[in-house]
Amino acid sequence: MTKTNPGQHKRAIERSLASLYALIDNRGEDLATRPSPFPPQNTSALEKLLAQECARLTSSADTRLTIAKHVCKALRLHLWLHEVSTFVESDNGHLISCLINQAEAFIHRHQQDEPVTAHRASAIISSLQKQFRVKSHTLHQLPCTPTTTAKRVELIKKYLTPTSRILCLGDDDFVSVALALVVPNEITVVDLDPQVTTMIKRLARQQHLRISCQTADIRKPLPDNLYHFFDVVVTDPIYAVKETLLFLSVAESCLRPSAQSYLLSCCSRTLAGAAWHGVADWAASRGLIVHEVLSGFNEYPKTTRIQTLLKIAERLFCRSAVTKACVGIPFLYSDLVVFRFDRSERGNEL
Numbered sequence: 001m002t003k004t005n006p007g008q009h010k011r012a013i014e015r016s017l018a019s020l021y022a023l024i025d026n027r028g029e030d031l032a033t034r035p036s037p038f039p040p041q042n043t044s045a046l047e048k049l050l051a052q053e054c055a056r057l058t059s060s061a062d063t064r065l066t067i068a069k070h071v072c073k074a075l076r077l078h079l080w081l082h083e084v085s086t087f088v089e090s091d092n093g094h095l096i097s098c099l100i101n102q103a104e105a106f107i108h109r110h111q112q113d114e115p116v117t118a119h120r121a122s123a124i125i126s127s128l129q130k131q132f133r134v135k136s137h138t139l140h141q142l143p144c145t146p147t148t149t150a151k152r153v154e155l156i157k158k159y160l161t162p163t164s165r166i167l168c169l170g171d172d173d174f175v176s177v178a179l180a181l182v183v184p185n186e187i188t189v190v191d192l193d194p195q196v197t198t199m200i201k202r203l204a205r206q207q208h209l210r211i212s213c214q215t216a217d218i219r220k221p222l223p224d225n226l227y228h229f230f231d232v233v234v235t236d237p238i239y240a241v242k243e244t245l246l247f248l249s250v251a252e253s254c255l256r257p258s259a260q261s262y263l264l265s266c267c268s269r270t271l272a273g274a275a276w277h278g279v280a281d282w283a284a285s286r287g288l289i290v291h292e293v294l295s296g297f298n299e300y301p302k303t304t305r306i307q308t309l310l311k312i313a314e315r316l317f318c319r320s321a322v323t324k325a326c327v328g329i330p331f332l333y334s335d336l337v338v339f340r341f342d343r344s345e346r347g348n349e350l
Contacts, residue, residue, distance in 0.1 A: 012330040013110050019325040020103065023049055047104060053322040054100040058093045064317040065092040082140050083309055086240055086271070094273035101270050103326040105296030105333035121153065121178035122146050128174050128199060134303070135193065140238050141172045142332070148299045152264075153178045155294075155336070156234060159262040160185060164231040169218065169251050172196050175234060180209035188230070189213045190222065218250045226254050236266040236298070239334065241275040245282055252286050252339075263288065263339040266298050288339040297336040306332070 024045045069088045072078050078085040087095065125146040134141050144152075152175050156166070166187045168176045176189045177200060187210060191197050197213035204211040216222055233255050237247030248265060255261045269276050283289065302310075307327075314327045 009330075016106065016325070016329045017110060019328055020046060020107065023322060023325060043107065046107065049322065050100045050103055050326075053320065054096055057096045057318060057320075057323070061096065061317050062092050065095065068313070068317060081305075081309075082238070082240075083306055087313075089240060090271055091273045094271055097273075098268065098270045099323065099326050101296070102329060102331075102333050105299075106329045106331060108296065109299060109331075109333075121181045122150055124181070124203070125149050125174050125178055128177065128203070132172065132199065133195065134172070141193070142300050142303065144173045144236070145299045145301060145331075148297070149173050149175055149178050151297065152234070152336070153182060155297075155338075156232060156264065157183060159232055159264075159338070161231070161260070165229060165256075167226070167230040167233045167251075167254050169233060169235040169247065169254070170237070171200065173236060174200065176200060176211050177203055177207075177209065180204070180211050181207070184210065187211045188226070190216050190218070190226065192217050218246065222250070222254070228254070228256055230254050231256055231258070231260065232262050232264070234264045239268045239271055241272050241278055244272075244279060248279070248282060252288065257341065259341055261341060262291065264336065265339070266334050266336050268334045269293075269295075269337075283339055287342050289342045290337060291340040292338040294336045294338075296333045298334045300332045300334070302330055302332055 021042070024042060072084050072088050078088045090098075129143055129146065132143065134143065152173070156175075156179060160166070160183060162185075164185050166176075166179065166185055168187065168189045168191075170191050171189045172191070172193065176187045179185075180187050189197060189200055189211060191213070192215065194215050197215045200211060201213050203209070204213075214223065214226075233251040235247050235251045237244045244265075244267060248263070251263050251265065255263055267279070272279070280290075307330075310327045314323050318324075
C-alpha cells in the first residue's frame with residue numbers, strides 16, 4: 001500500500017475534490033477560492049452529471065470492455081492478479097456503476113470536514129498500519145483507513161451487551177485493537193497472516209487488552225471451540241461473490257444461534273450486481289435477514305497497483321473528463337451489511 005503522510009493525504013483529497021468540482025465549473029477557479037464544502041446545488045449538479053456519464057458509458061464502452069476481458073483471459077492475467085480476476089468476472093454495467101459510485105461516496109465523505117475520532121485508537125491503528133507489510137497480491141489485503149476502523153468500532157458497539165463475545169474473522173484493519181481499547185468484551189481474532197496475529201498479540205500484551213489470536217486458514221476446518229460460540233462476528237472478505245460467500249459461511253458457523261447475534265460484513269453490492277442475489281439466497285437459507293445496510297461506509301487507500309490498473313483501463317476504454325476524475329480519487333469505497341437471525345421465525349433462542 002502506498003504510504004502517505006497527513007499532508008500528502010490532505011492534498012490528494014483536495015486535488016480530487018477540485019477535479020470533480022471542475023466538471024461542473026469550467027471557469028478555472030483556484031481551489032482556494034471555491035466554496036467549501038460544495039454548495040448543495042453544485043453537489044446535485046455533479047451527481048446528475050455522474051449519472052449521465054454512467055448511462056453513456058454503459059452503452060458506449062460495453063464492446064471495448066468485453067474485448068479487454070477476452071484479452072486478459074487470453075494472456076491469463078486474471079490468474080495472476082485478483083484485481084484483473086474481479087474485472088473479468090464482473091458485469092460491464094456494474095463495473096461502470098461501481099466507478100461512478102466511488103466518486104459519489106468520495107463526495108459525500110469529503111465535501112465536509114469529517115471529524116477525526118478523538119480516542120487513542122486512531123493513533124495506535126495508524127502506527128500499526130505503518131509497521132504492517134500489506135500482502136495485496138498473495139493474501140488480497142487492503143486495510144481500510146484508521147477513520148473507517150474507528151467508525152466500525154462505533155457501529156459494533158451498538159450490537160454489544162456486557163457479555164457479548166466478538167470474533168474478527170480476518171483483521172488486517174486492526175478492528176480488534178480499536179474495539180478492545182473502548183469495550184471490556186472478550187475478542188478473538190482469526191487470520192491467515194501470522195504477521196497480523198503476531199502484531200495484535202504483542203500489542204494486546206503491552207496494553208493489557210482482552211484479545212486472543214489464532215492463525216488459521218478458513219478454507220480448512222477451524223478449531224472446534226470457535227463454532228457457534230460468538231455473539232458478534234465481523235469480517236471484511238474478498239469482494240468476489242464466491243469468496244464473499246466463503247467468508248460469510250465460516251462467519252455464520254462461528255455465530256451463536258441466537259436472536260441477539262449479529263454478523264457484520266463489508267461488501268460491494270454494486271460490483272456484485274445481479275450476483276448479489278446469491279448472497280441473499282445464502283442468508284435466507286441460514287435463517288438470516290439483513291438488519292442494516294450502510295452504503296459507502298468503508299474507505300480504503302488505493303494501492304499503487306490498483307491506481308495504475310485503473311488509469312490504464314480509463315485511458316484505453318473510457319477517456320472522458322468524468323472518468324479521469326473518478327479514477328483519480330485516492331480511495332476505494334464499499335458497503336457494510338449487518339445480518340441477524342430472523343426473530344419472527346425462530347424466537348429469542350434458536
